Amino acid sequence: MKNFKCAVLGATGVAGQQFIEACSGHPWFTISGLYASEKSAGKKYCDACTWHQESEIEPRLASMVVKDVAKIEGDLAHYDIIFSALPGEIAREAEEKCAKQKPVISTTSAFRYDEDVPILIPEVNAEHAKLIERQKERGWKGFVVPGPNCTTVGLAVSLKPIYDEFGIKNVFMTSMQALSGAGYPGVPSLDIVDNIVPYIAKEEDKVQKETVKILGAPRGKDVKAAAFAVSCTCTRANVRDGHTETVFVETEKPCSPEDYRAAVGRFNERMKKEFGDLPSAPKMSIIVRDEENRPQPRRDRDAGGGMSTTVGRIRKDDVFRNGIKYVVLSHNTKKGAAKGEILVAEYLVKKGYIK
Numbered sequence: 001m002k003n004f005k006c007a008v009l010g011a012t013g014v015a016g017q018q019f020i021e022a023c024s025g026h027p028w029f030t031i032s033g034l035y036a037s038e039k040s041a042g043k044k045y046c047d048a049c050t051w052h053q054e055s056e057i058e059p060r061l062a063s064m065v066v067k068d069v070a071k072i073e074g075d076l077a078h079y080d081i082i083f084s085a086l087p088g089e090i091a092r093e094a095e096e097k098c099a100k101q102k103p104v105i106s107t108t109s110a111f112r113y114d115e116d117v118p119i120l121i122p123e124v125n126a127e128h129a130k131l132i133e134r135q136k137e138r139g140w141k142g143f144v145v146p147g148p149n150c151t152t153v154g155l156a157v158s159l160k161p162i163y164d165e166f167g168i169k170n171v172f173m174t175s176m177q178a179l180s181g182a183g184y185p186g187v188p189s190l191d192i193v194d195n196i197v198p199y200i201a202k203e204e205d206k207v208q209k210e211t212v213k214i215l216g217a218p219r220g221k222d223v224k225a226a227a228f229a230v231s232c233t234c235t236r237a238n239v240r241d242g243h244t245e246t247v248f249v250e251t252e253k254p255c256s257p258e259d260y261r262a263a264v265g266r267f268n269e270r271m272k273k274e275f276g277d278l279p280s281a282p283k284m285s286i287i288v289r290d291e292e293n294r295p296q297p298r299r300d301r302d303a304g305g306g307m308s309t310t311v312g313r314i315r316k317d318d319v320f321r322n323g324i325k326y327v328v329l330s331h332n333t334k335k336g337a338a339k340g341e342i343l344v345a346e347y348l349v350k351k352g353y354i355k
Contacts (some may be wrong), residue, residue, distance in 0.1 A: 004080040004349070007033035009069050009094060012040050012049035014184045015085035015107050018338035020061060021053045023083075027279055028349065029342070033079060034066050041068035052184055069094055076101045081345055081354060082142075084108060085338065095144050099135070102142040103354045105345045107337055111144045113209065115222040119148050121340070122347040123271050123285045124160045125214050132353055134221055145348065147341045148214060149206040151175050151234060151243055154330025156214045157286060157309040158247065161263035162324070163215050167252025168228040170320075171211070176237040176244045177203075178297065181332045192238050203234040242297030243332045250320040257314040260324055264288055264311070278346040280339060282307040288314070295329035306334030307343065 006023065010016040011034035023029050040048035046062040067075065069086065072094065076082075082098045084091060084106040092110035111117045116135050118128035135143045148156065155173055162168060177200065179186050191197060212225040237244070249255075255263075264286045271285040282304025289295055289312035300310040310329045317323030330336055348354045 001028050001349075004029050004354070005032040005078065006030065006081045006083055007035060007072070007075070007079045008083045008085065009035045009072065009098075010085035010087065011045065011066065012036040013085060013087070014052055015337060017049070017051060017053050018333055019083045019085055019341070020057070021055055022280075022334075022339040022342045024055065024058055026342070028346065029081065031061060033075060034061065034064055035069040035072055036066050038068050038070065040066045042066070073097045081105060083338070083341065083345075099140045099142045099144045101140075103345075103348065104142060104144045105341045105348075106144060106146040107341055108146060109149070109206070110146070112146045112148070113213075117144055117146065118223070119210055119214050120145050120344050120347075121148065121153060121156055121214060122275055122343060124156050125216075126274070126347065128214075128218050128223060129348065129351060129353060130218055131223070143353070145344060147337075147344060148210045149203070150181055150330075150332040150336030151177060151203060151245070152207050152210040152214070153332075153336040153340065154243060154309050154328045155207065155245055155247065156211055157330070158311050158326070158328040159211070159215065159249065161267040161286070162249055162251060162255060162260065163226070164267075165253075165263045166255040166259070166322075168226070168249060169252060170228055170250040171230045172248040173207070173230070173232040174246050175203075175207075175232065175234045176239070177234060178239045178241045178243055178332055179236070180241050181243065182236065187236060192236065195238065197236040198233070200234045200236055204232050207232050207234065239297045241331060241333055242301030243330055243336065244295070244297060245328050246325070247328055248317055248319070248325045249323065250317075251322040251324060254322050255324050256316060257324065260314055260326070261288055275343075275347065278343060278350065280305075280307060280343040280346055284308055286311055288312065295327060297329060300329050301331045306331035306339060309335065
């Protein structure tokens, strides 16, 4: 496999650091350029940022000089892939400059809702990658592929086996989201200690819009959104990492807890065949816990290297004629962020979209 030279945009921020950590020791991807604001440009990376990850910065990257993201256009010939973790207010302009020449894999929402842009989770909607071809109509040689909001990821993955085998009419979800989802410095301690905050700005709209796009059907030039409705309440809880969600699903066909477990087993087998050769893919996409008190963030968020989605407390729901309910946990800063986007890049390399 060729070694791909990669640049990270927004490298000094927490999301950029997550890309750097996820690429550390990667067999395919080598970070060759770090980009941030003009304020950080010209400094060694170790001097330009406060490192918040648990691992140490590679010495090679610590001494690398940060470049001005506003000048990335002139450097694109040096890179094969651009990883973007830019703040939303500048992401669209910078990502578009890069996509004119190179593949851009992004954690930002700048292009998520454009008709010709897939919100890609390989295990859920790999076929949406075909939309990349339509982006050529913009005159681009490259493309943009963003990942979903971190809260959407666990929900979409856990719904996929249900949607494929039983159909979905309605989804109701309440999230208890980790503090790390708010970035750094995040939520003030006096707001979150001994507390749950029952509102996260714009989060519910993102989850509702993204879930039906991700589970929708590609139709050439865009995606036809899935026909079911999603209603959610997003809250912030005093947990460091790992988004927990309680999910209630009204299904088209009867779906018992045993049916769901069996569907997950078949789903995992398909995922192993399709993605098992990718370096960042977990051995099991969905892990089902049978204990009545699981999943728990502290105990389950790192399953599969933080790339597995864990589901537990699977029960029949009596409100709906055909209903099932469960608790799902996903690691928001790994599967729901940069490491999830590394998996997307691996898949696009495998399929020849990135060469």
